[in-house]
Each structure stands twice: as C-alpha cells, then as structure tokens.
Amino acid sequence: MERKRLEIKNKSDCTGCRACEKLCSVNCIKMVEDKEGFIFPEIDEEKCIHCGICRDRCPERKERKANQEFTIYGMKSKEISVSQKSTSAGIAYLLSRQVIKNKGVVVGCAYLEKLIPGQIRVDSIEEIEKLRGSKYVFSDTKDTYQEVKQDLAENREVLYLGTPCQIGGLYAFLGKPSPLLYTVDIVCHGVPSSKLFLNYIDDLENKYKEKIIDYQFRNKDKAEWGEFCAKIVLANGKVNYRKADNDPYYSHFLTGTTYRDCCYECQYASMNRVGDITLGDFWGIEQYDSHFYSPQGVSLVICNSEKGKKMIQELEEDTLVKVFEEAQAVRKNANLVRPTKREKIRDTIYEGIDELSSQEYIKKKLKVQMSPKQIIKRIIPKKMKKIVKKWI
Numbered sequence: 001m002e003r004k005r006l007e008i009k010n011k012s013d014c015t016g017c018r019a020c021e022k023l024c025s026v027n028c029i030k031m032v033e034d035k036e037g038f039i040f041p042e043i044d045e046e047k048c049i050h051c052g053i054c055r056d057r058c059p060e061r062k063e064r065k066a067n068q069e070f071t072i073y074g075m076k077s078k079e080i081s082v083s084q085k086s087t088s089a090g091i092a093y094l095l096s097r098q099v100i101k102n103k104g105v106v107v108g109c110a111y112l113e114k115l116i117p118g119q120i121r122v123d124s125i126e127e128i129e130k131l132r133g134s135k136y137v138f139s140d141t142k143d144t145y146q147e148v149k150q151d152l153a154e155n156r157e158v159l160y161l162g163t164p165c166q167i168g169g170l171y172a173f174l175g176k177p178s179p180l181l182y183t184v185d186i187v188c189h190g191v192p193s194s195k196l197f198l199n200y201i202d203d204l205e206n207k208y209k210e211k212i213i214d215y216q217f218r219n220k221d222k223a224e225w226g227e228f229c230a231k232i233v234l235a236n237g238k239v240n241y242r243k244a245d246n247d248p249y250y251s252h253f254l255t256g257t258t259y260r261d262c263c264y265e266c267q268y269a270s271m272n273r274v275g276d277i278t279l280g281d282f283w284g285i286e287q288y289d290s291h292f293y294s295p296q297g298v299s300l301v302i303c304n305s306e307k308g309k310k311m312i313q314e315l316e317e318d319t320l321v322k323v324f325e326e327a328q329a330v331r332k333n334a335n336l337v338r339p340t341k342r343e344k345i346r347d348t349i350y351e352g353i354d355e356l357s358s359q360e361y362i363k364k365k366l367k368v369q370m371s372p373k374q375i376i377k378r379i380i381p382k383k384m385k386k387i388v389k390k391w392i
C-alpha cells in the first residue's frame, strides 16, 4: 500500500536532525541547504517507494509522553580545571570521561573542517577535548545515528550529547530503547546556521588579516562564567578576546534573532525533557546558595530517568552536588519553560548573505544588539557590579 511520505509545509516543522534521511531504505532523501544555510530533506520522486517511514518516524510529528519524574541538581567539579576549561561546570566532560573509562563511546559536537560544527564519535579521553565547550551554531549529526546503532549492536555503551532535537532524532532513528544508550540534552535557546557563522569568521579574518583556527564561545581565561567572552585563536598564534555584547554574531545569538525557524516553536523547550540527563548553566545560583556559587561556573543538571540518576551517582567522587527546586532551575532559564520568542527582525536578518561581501553583510545586517539591561550593565563599573551582586 502506498503510504504518505514526509512533507515539510513549514520550515519550522523540521529540525534538520537527518533521521528521515538515514531511515530511508532506498536512499532517496538528500539533505539540502536553503539560502540561509539550514539543511532540509529533499525527496527524489523517482526513487521513492512510498513506504512512509520518513513521515511515520519523524520526531516532529510525534507526541511525547510527559515526564513528571525528575530531580534537579546544582553541580560542580571538584577539579577547578575541569570547570575552567568547560562552558558551565564541565559535567559533560566528566560524564564523557566516565563512559570512556567503561570502554564505551561518546558522541558530541566538535569543529570539523573550517570551524563548521558537527557531531562526531570519540572513544578516547584525549578526544573528548574536541567536544568541550558550547558551539553556538547548528551542529550537523552527519552519520552519527548509524554509528550509534552499530556500536549498540556490538554491545558497547554509548553516550550521545546534543541539542534536544538531536536526541529526539536519535530515538526516532533507533526506533526502540537500548539499555546501553545514555543521552544528554542541553538546555538550548536556538541555533544559527554555520553559513552565518562562517560569514562572520570571514569578516573577522579580514579584520585580523589572519586565519582563525579556533573559536571558543565561553572562554574563562579573562572572564568569569557568566560573562560570555569568546577566545579567538589565530593561525599566527595570537589570541583575541571578544565580549558578547560588543560582537555582531554573539550579540545576535544571545538576543535570539538568527535561529533556525524550528527553534522558535521548539517542542523540547519545557521541563518534559527528552534525554536521560539535561545540562545547562545554573543561572541565579548565588541567590539560592551563595556558598555554592563559583566564578568557574555551576551546572544545572536534571536527571530525567533512572539511567540518568545512575550516571550522576557514578560522578559522586568527582563532584559537589546539591538538590534544588524546579522553580529555582527555571527562574532564569526561560528555555526550560518556552521557546525563544521570534522577533520581526528574524524575517529579514539573513537577507543579502549570498549577495553581499561578508564585511558588507555583517555591517548592514548584524549591527550589535543590546537590550536595555545590557546597556545599564555596561554603564555600571565592574567594582560597583560586584558590590551590588554581594548586596543582593
């Protein structure tokens, strides 16, 4: 019988997870980049056998069971260097290290060629370094879903770390649960395209007159955890630091004006999480427990399943852990309650990306964005901010 196949009527209906492409038994689905640089499935009419699997298994078309059972922790690593080199407090690193010590494999996001992020599979502790740090850009799942299936078939433990939609895509692809699979979804407020990021990198390279070989979004060499400072490493060995509110790409990322369409309607932006564990920044922790605050960062960890709890228990010796309430976790992390609001500017922000040079495009379309709160924050001197923070 001929079954209905996948049809993307609205761009917001597709996260670009690649589950449909990888499930197709006749390889008739290709992921194609749109003008903004986001990938979408395209079906080859001639090859399609109308089996309907692409539509039936698409995670965007499935209702998810509500998860009422979760435990919320504030966590930090006992080793300061682990937090110092990570975005929040390095719990992603510790979980990855634990799985590799147990002879398992880890999948996470690394820069591939030319600073384009993508999911890769690693099986050594040295390689986890590539996954460290948030890349605030769309990460392509590539062939990782098939690699996970293969590893599970060979009875290896797998830890998959990614955005909630990547985890949803993985479960859709696999079709059935596996006791050997552990998943971590990150609290996510949305992803811009790698095309936009590369455009911005090109503009910076023109300014610096040098190639950029590494870009760390949340570096802590010269800034504390909450300060959002990027470290840019040039091919000649020089290093530059840029604060988010002075930077065209980063400020637009934080104000949410450049995301993939689906991010503004994200079904995962709630406490009904998809992974065994959810990781994020524990913003506002100093207001609930000033002794637990650390300038190197505190992670928000939500255990959504027994497997998740087991993994966190295995980190007992390496971490400091405290239980918190749901209201405390969500108060300053809006994406645990709702998706980012789509502002009007999103409709036109990518216009000209192909036609203009990177310098012209960045200057014209990505003017530095500052909210009134950021403007006030900038005016107040650092010393004063510390006094106010302490007083609060």
Ligand SMILES: Cc1cc2nc3c(=O)[nH]c(=O)nc-3n(C[C@H](O)[C@H](O)[C@H](O)COP(=O)(O)OP(=O)(O)OC[C@H]3O[C@@H](n4cnc5c(N)ncnc54)[C@H](O)[C@@H]3O)c2cc1C
Residues within 6 Å of the ligand: 085, 086, 087, 088, 089, 090, 091, 092, 093, 107, 108, 109, 110, 117, 131, 132, 133, 134, 135, 136, 137, 138, 139, 161, 162, 163, 186, 187, 188, 189, 190, 191, 279, 280, 281, 282, 299, 300, 333, 335
């Ligand atoms: C696009 C994006 C938006 C985010 N938004 C929020 C938010 O609104 N609130 C909040 O509390 N936290 C947010 N985070 C999560 C936060 O930045 C940290 O990644 C998280 O707290 C884990 O920190 P860590 O120190 O344990 O690990 P880290 O050292 O930061 O490791 C991060 C892990 O995330 C994975 N990762 C990195 N970049 C990507 C990517 N582009 N796509 C998929 N996986 C990736 C890596 O594989 C790695 O394992 C976001 C992260 C990303 C990538």
